Amino acid sequence: MRRLLELQQKLVPDLTQVLRERYMLLRSIYHLQPIGRRGLAQAMNTTERILRAEVELLKETGLLTVTAAGMHLSGEGQQVLDDMEPLVGELFGLTDLAEGLQKKLGIPEVIVVQGDADQSPWVKEELGRVGARVLKQVVQEGDIVAVTGGTSIASVAKHLTPSASFKNVQFVPARGGLGERVELQANSLAAAMAEKTGATYRLLHVPDRLHPEALQTLLKEPQVQDVLSLLRDTRIVLHGIGDALTMARRRNYSEEELAELVEAGAVSESFGYYFNEAGEIVHRMPTIGLQLEEVHKAETVLSIAGGESKAKAILSFAKQSCQNVLITDEGAARALLSTRL
Amino acid sequence: MRRLLELQQKLVPDLTQVLRERYMLLRSIYHLQPIGRRGLAQAMNTTERILRAEVELLKETGLLTVTAAGMHLSGEGQQVLDDMEPLVGELFGLTDLAEGLQKKLGIPEVIVVQGDADQSPWVKEELGRVGARVLKQVVQEGDIVAVTGGTSIASVAKHLTPSASFKNVQFVPARGGLGERVELQANSLAAAMAEKTGATYRLLHVPDRLHPEALQTLLKEPQVQDVLSLLRDTRIVLHGIGDALTMARRRNYSEEELAELVEAGAVSESFGYYFNEAGEIVHRMPTIGLQLEEVHKAETVLSIAGGESKAKAILSFAKQSCQNVLITDEGAARALLSTRL
DNA sequence: TTGATCGGGACATTTTTTGTCCCTGTGTAT
DNA sequence: ATACACAGGGACAAAAAATGTCCCGATCAA
Secondary structure (H helix, E strand, C coil), rough: CHHHHHHHHHHCCHHHHHHHHHHHHHHHHHHCCCHHHHHHHHCCCCCCCHHHHHHHHHHCCCEEEEEECCEECCCHHHHHHHHHHHHHHHCCCCHHHHHHHCCCCCCCHHHHEECCCCCCCCHHHHHHEEEEEHHHHHHCCCCCECCCCCCCHHHHHCCCCCHHHHHEEEEEECCCCCCCCCCCCCCHHHHHHHHHHHCCEECCCCCCCCHHHHHHHHHHHHHHHHHHHHHHCCCCCEECCCCHHHHHHHHCCHHHHHHHHHHEEEEEECCCCEEEECCCCECCCCEEEECCCHHHHHHHEECCCCCCHHHHHHHHHHHCCCCCCEEEEEHHHHHHHHCCC | HHHHHHHHHHHHHHHHHHHHHHHHHHHHHHHHCECHHHHHHHHHCCCHHHHHHHHHHHHHHHCEEEEEEEEEECCHHHHHHHHHHHHHHHHCCCHHHCCCHHHHHHHEEEEEEECCCCCCHHHHHHHHHHHHHHHHHHCCCEEEEEECCCHHHHHHHHHHHCHHCCCEEEEEECCCCCCCCCCCCHHHHHHHHHHCCCCCCCCCCCCCCHHHHHHHHHHHCCHHHHHHHHHHHHEEEEEEEHHHHHHHHHHHCCCCHHHHHHHHEEEEEEECCEEEEECEEEECCCEEEECCCHHHHHHEEECCCHHHHHHHHHHHHHHHCCEEEEEEEEHHHHHHHHCCC
């Protein structure tokens, strides 16, 4: 199959390009439906007219239906999109990117989805979709799955579906309150995932920014103890990787604190830990939950992060070399590969 | 792979068509090189201008080189052409045609090449190329290969290459003089094939149109006896199939004789035998050589015939049901399948 | 040396693509 | 119930691309 695509690339380069574009179009529609011409044109940054021609063609082929509310993929369109999945890697050269990252970062499995989360919002959706698929594959009955917060993980939650694989699985938030928006907090996501899959969940009720004394008190609570003991048996960790400063700002760090972080050389964040370029911990959020040692002990650590802007952070966290699977996007992958170690 | 082509068909309907055209173009150049724009345009019946655009594109891709003498395939172009071989069947639906013929004619293996020998001269070259490939595959050390005359078999001879497989192989003309042009006679082709492959050959020196008495005398000749005994051990028969009247005319039959043939319902010719629609012998050339019974006894009978005009003849000869492999072209195949038995 | 054929340049003409604007209907939030 | 925003589709001029046609000097073969 790879051979066929290579041949086509040589013999009909322009049409192969068209194939790529049509795929992207189909996928955009899938993620944005129902969507109108103008909105879609903006999302894919082309002009309205040019998109219109494409849409008309796909409509004639029967891959999408057009209603007054906007465009939808038809059943067949959905089918085609699904069928294309195994092709996409080759078509966009993502297989090569994945292999490159695998070697460079020393991560056993790397999956690269097409696009750049910084540029197209629905790439995050793709990351989530793929993340959900992978999670479903690796999860086993009775597993404890620790999840962090963040938009990428939220996207995974969104795309999870009920499955027999999730029998007796418990979703547990990896860390207590980290000062994010509710819908992006680990607690909410653990709950959402459990709800989507038919599994159960536990919560870590820890207010943001506790004083050390208060933390100690809280630690003695049976509920908290309970969750912490579960976390020690975590088999799967599902986490996002953030850019250090972005995360700190989102968590309302003061200017002083930000300056300290910069001073310390923090570039990435995950589980409430901040890492420098070398992958060393330079700061940690004052909260309770999954410890980094426990992450290292987990059988499967699934990292999800995309967008060119995340490249440095991904590289930094990879130095921890605790990951089994990295799911990222083309933008981040290209940026990573063009950085020398 | 088939699935991939179907997918592409849905997403980029033009793609397969263009791919087909480019393939045909590449192949035409291969067979006609060096060839100029105008000549090529005529051969492929398109206009010069439209071909020019194609050529420029392929030139940029590096698949062909352009000299003052005309266009040539580059090494890469040659490579692409070779690599496409396994695709061609699916791309042109030839696999389906071949399967259809296999069922309809009851021949174990049918290979259909793209094109119509009646319309494009180089399709005959393709038949020859494929024929040569197949022969190389089936031939074994020490084999006796009986060959007939005709343009198709001449084309096979042209495309044969030296190979270890042809060790101790003897090429033997299937029948003595059949009144054709020298370069198409069985004798010449046997010699040519032997020369190309590094094998040996024998000749049947029998003048055209002998009187029965003379034939009897000739049969007693040791040389002739020798060859005839070899023919009885033939393991591989490589033969063309002709249209009865065309062959008769080529052999300078008189008007009366032609009328007789028509009367008898002759439609096909091979080995000097003329067959009617039902596959029954209605006439035989007065010469010596391979007998039909011996053809039936041979392990491998490789028939080669192409062009829509040959369809009836192929069907007629197939009634003999002595063939193992039929190599034909799209034109003949389509015509055959649209005829009911 | 001659004559046919080569690739490439040039250009008018046709066809296709693209940009732009407007219209009417429908879903949705107020 | 009523705006209002956004949906798709029609229309058409402008721009761009494809195509038909002719010519030219170079080059190869007879």
